[in-house]
Amino acid sequence: MTSLAEHSPPRTDQASRVARRRLIGLFGNQQILLLLVLIAMIGFFTIRNPIFFSVDVFGNILLDWGPVVLIAVGETFVVVSGGIDLSVGANVGLSGVLAAFVMRDLTTAHHGQTLTLIVGTLIAIAAGTGIGLINAVLINYARIVPFIATLATLGAAGGMSIVLTGGAPIGGGPANAITLSVPKFGPFSWPGIAVVALVIVLGLFMHKARFGRYTFAIGSNTFAARGAGINVRRHITKVYALSGLLAGLAGMYLYLRLGSGAPTSGAGGELDAIAAVVIGGASLTGGVGRLSGTVLGALILTTVTSGLIIIGVAPNWKQVVVALLIATAVFVQGLRTSGRSTA
């Protein structure tokens, strides 16, 4: 589209060139574009089956969105820093399983439900962060590239959760776990509200605080960042630990949702996370990305899932729709950068 315009005869005066740049600017704004896509999707699904436009369905969508957005936000920090974390999905499973074991034992020993859930959450956070730290050690000290390092932890964590559980989900925890994930305020459940609050805080962290500035600096140019006095190793360690921590929380979230910790929970979640990050406009080469884009990307992914079930289309179409979204997102990103360079 742009290339056509560029090659058209030089009748373009100043005004129309400005207008064109504005148009590119508007459609290059990933967030606005994503919002339009989301609204169009909601419109489409609602026309096909009006029941889609209900608090109940939005509750289902947000229930799905929680764990996806948690790991996608962690992934955004990692991707912006120039890395990749493939272990998040397996991390979700292992953290959830470890928390499930502890909560089962506490419940058997007749401890209170609130205490049990708090301890379970702490275990999930500790397990998730631990896997993140192992990633950091492999990357910083064994000097394994992030793709391979986190591929190794993906396999190790995924295998461990199957070994520990023997393949079956671990239940027997607090009886009120599932009721906690029931929507209480419109489509929002308590864990859902916690996720929203956490994402807002992390958004400020990324775009308004030193932590985010360091992350962008390292992802744009590691040498320059080091030259500017940033302790790159320490910061990378924090970034992978954060990604692991959020995966641990996602594991706990799934536990609350299913009432048990399943070893296969979260398997393949890394692909959802990376899809949300890419749809959200982050660049896998690092240094570029916005958390709001990732949040919308995750919301679009989960809206497609529920929408296709509601309108009665085979859910396997989800993969096709997501593939189109990813391709479009990357195309728009290219458009934006070329728009900038011609400006």
Next chain:
Amino acid sequence: MVHLRISGSPALRRGVVVLACTALGLSLAACSSTKSSTTAGAGGAGKSLTIAFVMGAEADPFFKAMKVGADAEAKAKGVNLIWQGDPSQYSPATQIPIVDQVMAQKPSGLVLIPTDPDALQPSVAKATALKIPVVNVDTHVTDLSNVLSFITGDNADGGAKAADAMAKAIGYASGQSYQVVVGLTSATATTNVARLEGFQSEIASKYPGIQIVDKAYSQSQAATANTNVSNWLTKYPKLNGIFAIDGTNATGAAAALQAKGLVGKVALIGYDAYPTNVDLMTKGVFTALIAQNPAAEAKLAIDDLVAKLTGASTAGIQPKVTIPNVVLNKDTSAADLKAYTYVS
């Protein structure tokens, strides 16, 4: 932050880290590896028999339960047991090398649970050439002419029993119409296909008022199964029942019913007696669970091979044995529940 300080060149340092990780991994593996059950021969004539089991995914609770039955029978008959399978993948690509490796140990007999009917056919031919008798359990190879016996749970019968349990749970009366949904794992898994066919044909012949309004696939993810069922409960406000065709779907569907407060209002028939599911059934979340009997399948396989190898009467060996699935519900005795619950 902890800084790992190892003096020496970067390459050496990296080597140390890698070595440390490998050592840690191996020692962990060693701690958890199951002792091979080498029960001494039942004394007397000649060397003791060795029977090898090669299954799909070792971690699957179904195979765990099968191992319990195999262990017990191997001990009773005084045979050595080799138990091998890929840790978690149900795939011929990983199973064929394992069969080769097991055959190199020269077992007296082989129990093969083929992950693919055609891909594992050459393995049976190889065993036959080595004069190792082969029994198929659960699934089978295409050409059964060299297979001593094929022992399986009847999944189509299980599906039909699920339909009967469903009709009972929703209080089926002719002339009325009912809506049910089916949660599956994949469109091609042979057990899924057989159960669904059994379910559908039983409904078509005995309960024409029941309509299967939707189907979806969980891809072995309880969370995906949960999403499917949650949305169905919104989409079909008058839904009467859910048939969750395997353990994963059962877990996801049970959570959705509990979260929506519809336990007891929507009937839930599950499959596979995972401990958590049996527990939920006693609490009324599942109306009924269909269970297989993998331990009985393993026992029969060992008995057949021992009869064949010791030259005892082989009259009792049948080319195909079908062990019916059982229905567990709240009337099932505690002893039966315990016997059918898959151990993990």
